Amino acid sequence: MISAILLSAGLSKRFKSGNKLIHKYHRKEILIYSLKNILKSKIVEIIIVTGNDHNKIKKILPKNKKIKVIKNSKYKYGLSFSIKSGIKNVNLNSNGFFICLGDMPFFTNKSYNKMIKHFNKSNKHPLVPFFNDEMRNPVLFPMHFLKKLKAIKGDTGAKNLIIKNKYNKIRFSRSKIFCDIDTVDDIKNFN
Numbered sequence: 001m002i003s004a005i006l007l008s009a010g011l012s013k014r015f016k017s018g019n020k021l022i023h024k025y026h027r028k029e030i031l032i033y034s035l036k037n038i039l040k041s042k043i044v045e046i047i048i049v050t051g052n053d054h055n056k057i058k059k060i061l062p063k064n065k066k067i068k069v070i071k072n073s074k075y076k077y078g079l080s081f082s083i084k085s086g087i088k089n090v091n092l093n094s095n096g097f098f099i100c101l102g103d104m105p106f107f108t109n110k111s112y113n114k115m116i117k118h119f120n121k122s123n124k125h126p127l128v129p130f131f132n133d134e135m136r137n138p139v140l141f142p143m144h145f146l147k148k149l150k151a152i153k154g155d156t157g158a159k160n161l162i163i164k165n166k167y168n169k170i171r172f173s174r175s176k177i178f179c180d181i182d183t184v185d186d187i188k189n190f191n
Contacts, residue, residue: 002116002140003094004043005086006035008102009051009075021102022056029060033105038098039064040109042116045094048102049086051075078155087146096123099158100138103180107138111177115140118170126167129178135159136178 008021008031021031038046044066050057051072058069072085083099090097096119098112111129119127119140127140139158141149148161172178 001044001091001094002042002119003045003047003090003097004038004100004112004138005083005090005097006038006046006048006100006102007079007082007086008057009049009072009082009085022053022060030105031057031102032060032062034100034102034107035061035067037105037107037109038100038112039066041112043098043112045091047086047089049082051082078153079157080152080154083149083152083158087149090143090146092143094143095120096127096140096142098138098140101180104137104178106177108177111172112138115170118168122168126162126165127170128162128167130169130171131173131175131178135162136172 022029025033035046035048039062046067048057048061048067048069049072050069052075054071061067061069068089070085070089072082074081074085086099087097098115100107115127115129115138123142125142126145129136129138139162141158148165149158152158152161
């Protein structure tokens with residue numbers, strides 16, 4: 001059983017046109033593209049961590065028994081608070097959990113499943129996707145990393161923690177799956 005924490009609490013400061021996650025592209029919000037890929041994968045539990053625009057985000061989410069919505073009231077203090085809010089709610093019977101970003105609509109269900117298959121062979125270390133020898137997101141963590149992730153601070157993700165520990169790599173050959181939406185121009189390139 002694999003869980004996913006879908007981080008959706010940010011302020012979208014670079015977007016300049018409201019919250020990027022609820023911005024519509026072809027009648028569907030950016031967050032929904034990201035979520036649908038997770039729902040189509042073998043992931044069995046999705047914890048969506050909101051903060052900014054909690055009610056608006058909750059309103060657009062589909063009804064699905066896999067989804068649990070958590071509001072991070074400290075979202076203004078940085079990414080680490082959203083990660084901590086999510087990991088508090090991961091099912092302890094899971095074998096591992098992804099930390100996913102709500103603004104990555106191109107990471108496909110096949111990509112998630114490829115990572116799960118690889119992770120299930122040896123789930124002792126985080127599984128990190130790589131493209132062109134660069135670490136990317138989402139990362140699939142073993143359950144024993146819950147404790148380590150509770151110690152991160154500020155507006156940082158888990159990258160420094162991953163680097164300080166042993167991790168496994170999985171290589172991908174398509175750069176587009178790692179594209180995220182940060183600006184209005186990124187939406188224009190969303191085709």
